[in-house]
Amino acid sequence: MWTQYGANGYIEEYYSAPDSVCFSSLVLIPGTQLMSNGFLGLVYLIFLLYLFLGIAIIADLFMAAIEVITSTTTLTTVYDKEGNAYSTELPVWNATIANLTLMALGSSAPEILLAVIETCGTLG
Numbered sequence: 126m127w128t129q130y131g132a133n134g135y136i137e138e139y140y141s142a143p144d145s146v147c148f149s150s151l152v153l154i155p156g157t158q159l160m161s162n163g164f165l166g167l168v169y170l171i172f173l174l175y176l177f178l179g180i181a182i183i184a185d186l187f188m189a190a191i192e193v194i195t196s197t198t199t200l201t202t203v204y205d206k207e208g209n210a211y212s213t214e215l216p217v218w219n220a221t222i223a224n225l226t227l228m229a230l231g232s233s234a235p236e237i238l239l240a241v242i243e244t245c246g247t248l249g
Contacts, residue, residue, distance in 0.1 A: 184231075191227050195220040 157165060198214040205211070 187231050191224060195223045
């Protein structure tokens with residue numbers, strides 16, 4: 126029996142005859158073909174839930190960062206019609222525009238990173 130890399134990144138194992146395929150898999154974890162489909166489905170489901178939990182935590186941190194950014198104010202001196210000066214706090218960011226812009230950037234970040242990785246991988 127020998128192992129070789131097939132098309133599209135698959136790993137193929139062969140018996141002694143050159144054309145008889147034992148199995149092929151895109152997943153590069155040894156021994157996954159020996160496990161039952163129900164067990165693999167359960168493992169993949171748990172891993173998927175773990176990833177979703179991580180995304181929820183990161184999104185919560187991202188929203189907290191947006192709140193910190195949009196709550197920034199500056200102390201500004203304003204004059205009324207009689208020339209009296211008084212100080213007031215004005216927001217640096219328009220909260221609605223900042224939230225829309227940062228959330229659009231945050232939700233598109235995975236697609237942007239995948240496009241950059243794909244472009245860099247196929248440059249040569």
